[in-house]
Amino acid sequence: MPTVSSEELAAAAGVNSAKLRKDFSYLGSYGTRGVGYDVEYLVYQISRELGLTQDWPVVIVGIGNLGAALANYGGFASRGFRVAALIDADPAMAGKQVAGIAVQHSDGLEKIISDNGVSIGVITTPPSVAQQVCDRLVAAGVTSILNFAPTVLSVPDGVDVRKVDLSIELQILAFHEQRKAGEEAALNEAAALAAPVGRADSTDQGPDGDVPAVMPA
């Protein structure tokens, strides 16, 4: 498929085609009128804009189940991420191969980071040591941190932190699940009251299908 129209892409993504075109227009004018978007060129331009064409060396600190899962995760390499090092505080882990990479002891953290020019660190340690790991990463020059530990990290200005809470997606599903149950009950009640009518396509009102996001990043 050499080219694609905004209509096709929008249908695939489930959005309005005008919105998609307007969004694309902020990146530049990469389409051809009467033809559509050249797929390869478009992918390249979006990748470039998102920073996926660069090589991003990352370190993962804390090689438990989650750290190992991330190290093995296939999606990283294809997006320009390169696991520069796996680091763990347990001397027994040092030297073990995980995802084809030897785990290194955390004593060498600072040197590993400067030697590899690492600016992104991933923390998959237990929560009790996450802050001190974070402090060392920042002191060593890391300016972006992806935190899987269930702790809020404090960092100086200019350092980005994103916290991943693996239970949040489950909470969103549970929220919808609850709504499904509630709506069913409401429909049943309504059906009991107005027996003969029968109308089962009522859609949700309420703000939107999504969870009201009071809490930000």
Place this chain on the structure above:
Amino acid sequence: MPTVSSEELAAAAGVNSAKLRKDFSYLGSYGTRGVGYDVEYLVYQISRELGLTQDWPVVIVGIGNLGAALANYGGFASRGFRVAALIDADPAMAGKQVAGIAVQHSDGLEKIISDNGVSIGVITTPPSVAQQVCDRLVAAGVTSILNFAPTVLSVPDGVDVRKVDLSIELQILAFHEQRKAGEEAALNEAAALAAPVGRADSTDQGPDGDVPAVMPA
């Protein structure tokens, strides 16, 4: 701290206090004028609204590193999620203890789901089998699926799927990281041109600090 004002909460969360009050008002009138919100009561009301006060039995299918990491994740229990079963297709895994729960073979998947009244399933299998696992879960009565496998799942109407891509958060960090570098370069250029002025507090224009989200759920 028995009560909290919208101003305090908003400052902590980094949002406007009027927005926070308006958001809360959709859940009901849980504050007291001149006083604020009773913390315990507010937490309970929000938890209830989000479905966190219910007991949600979940099954995790695919007990590799990621499945094991999730099974061990402390955040689940406190949010009402109960790991009802760990399921794996590998006979060698059956009977092994992970997070204090014995792994069961996938032959019994249907029975496990109906016996435990499970409506939420988590898929942490390799992508090649994710769709067939998904089909079996849905046929057995699961209506919400959390998918960690890098595949798009197709499901019948009425079933919710959320896909977690562990590299997306890294991509967002890389995006900001790239912007930091770009801005620095732009500032340096500007500084070189207009040497004596010196103004370093210029903030980002552009839509917002976040990534433009063209692709939806």
Place this chain on the structure above:
DNA sequence: ATTTGTGAAAATCTTCACAGCC
């Protein structure tokens, strides 16, 4: 005196609709 809850205003985002180009 203080803080909520909320109409109304302002800002932002999304969709429409069509001129312009292939």
Place this chain on the structure above:
DNA sequence: GGCTGTGAAGATTTTCACAAAT
């Protein structure tokens, strides 16, 4: 004829600002 790029219209979200409550 077909499809992009985009002003203008429409819809939604956010903020302001203040009456009502304790």
